[in-house]
Amino acid sequence: NEQQLQQLQQLQVLLRHWNQQLNLTRLVEGPDYWIGQVFDSLWPLQPWLSGAAATAANSKGFEVVDVGTGGGFPGLAIAIALPKAQLTLVDSVGRKLEAVRAMAQELGLAERILLRCERAEKSGRNPNCRGKFQLAVARAVAPAAVVAEYLVPLLAPNATALLYRGQWNAVDQQKLCEICAILQARAGEPQALELPEGRGQRHVIHLTPKGPCPAAYPRAVGIPAKQPLGGGNS
Numbered sequence: 001n002e003q004q005l006q007q008l009q010q011l012q013v014l015l016r017h018w019n020q021q022l023n024l025t026r027l028v029e030g031p032d033y034w035i036g037q038v039f040d041s042l043w044p045l046q047p048w049l050s051g052a053a054a055t056a057a058n059s060k061g062f063e064v065v066d067v068g069t070g071g072g073f074p075g076l077a078i079a080i081a082l083p084k085a086q087l088t089l090v091d092s093v094g095r096k097l098e099a100v101r102a103m104a105q106e107l108g109l110a111e112r113i114l115l116r117c118e119r120a121e122k123s124g125r126n127p128n129c130r131g132k133f134q135l136a137v138a139r140a141v142a143p144a145a146v147v148a149e150y151l152v153p154l155l156a157p158n159a160t161a162l163l164y165r166g167q168w169n170a171v172d173q174q175k176l177c178e179i180c181a182i183l184q185a186r187a188g189e190p191q192a193l194e195l196p197e198g199r200g201q202r203h204v205i206h207l208t209p210k211g212p213c214p215a216a217y218p219r220a221v222g223i224p225a226k227q228p229l230g231g232g233n234s
Contacts, residue, residue, distance in 0.1 A: 007080045007107050008038055014106055015071065018099040024071030035196050041074030041139065042081055043193055044162050044204035048135065049081060053160075056134065057082050065090065065133045067120045067150050068141035072100040074164075078137070079109045088133070090116045090123050124153035124218040131212070136161040144172065144205075145179050145228035152183040153213040161185075161207040168192070168203040176205065179229045184211045 012033050019028055027036040042049070048057035056062060062085045066075030069089040079087045087109075091097050097115045104113045116123055120138075123129045136151040136159070144163055151161035163176075168190050180187045188206035195202060218224055 004080050004083070008077070010107060011072075011076060011080070011103065014103040018071070018103065022071075022095055022099055024096060024099060025073075031197055031199070035199055037073050038077055040164075040195060040202065041077040043202070044137075044164060044191075045078065045081065058084050060084050062086065062135070063088070063133045063156075064135045064137070065123070065129070065151075065154050067123065067136065067138040067147075067154075069100060070096055070140075072103055074137055074139050075113075076100065076103060076107070076109070079104070079113060080107070085135075086112055086114070088114045088116060088129070090118065090120060092117065092119045119221045120150040121218040121221045121224065124150060129154055131156055134159045137164070138162075139164040142225060143228060144176050145230050146224045148176065148179050148183060148185070148207060149218045149224045149229055152180070152185045152207060152209065153218055155185075155207075155209050155213070157209060159209065163187075163205040163207060165190075165203045165205065167201065168205070173205075175230050180207060182229055183213050183217055185209050185213070 015028055018024055027033055047053045064078055064085050065088045067090045069075040069091045075087055075089040089100060094117045097117050101115055104110050130153055133154050134156055136154045138147045138151055141147055144165060147163055155161055173190060176187045185207050190203045190205045193202050
């Protein structure tokens with residue numbers, strides 16, 4: 001709606017301001033922002049924006065976690081697009097989170113956003129986060145095997161994690177299915193989309209829990225990235 005559009009426009013202004021101080025992202029101006037940031041953040045959420053899951057996503061108590069939020073994407077865009085959702089934004093770089101905190105305050109989102117300055121592995125083991133979220137996302141954070149280990153432990157029963165990927169193939173999908181089996185989750189069929197203006201192909205894969213994630217995951221800080229499950233790098 002008009003208010004959400006104004007918030008996204010205001011977010012661009014705020015991002016310009018903070019980017020001069022912290023170099024949060026190169027995707028700030030024109031299509032870089034509207035396609036490379038906003039659209040690329042939100043297109044995987046179509047079921048929650050206008051599809052089968054929209055009713056749940058637009059009710060109070062819908063909890064979303066963005067792991068590795070960086071300069072606030074996709075988390076801030078999701079907070080604008082889902083105006084009743086509660087967002088938890090996780091990043092280990094305190095300066096970035098302070099910028100995100102300031103932007104959320106200016107946008108009127110502060111009451112719905114909780115910031116956690118810690119590594120994803122710690123969030124996944126924290127009782128306040130583990131098994132809590134209806135939706136978990138991570139964009140441009142790490143290889144798929146690593147992101148799956150970050151996100152699946154955070155999921156409530158019947159919840160969904162979104163793996164944002166660029167290029168993706170059948171071998172990548174098979175490896176991901178094997179990794180998900182270890183985590184007591186399943187990987188849905190990849191959904192593909194060409195970004196406007198020739199900005200490349202994107203994929204999203206939905207991960208859903210089959211049962212509680214084994215207590216061994218996520219492993220200790222740094223181990224998922226150094227020793228990815230399945231040995232994959234996709």
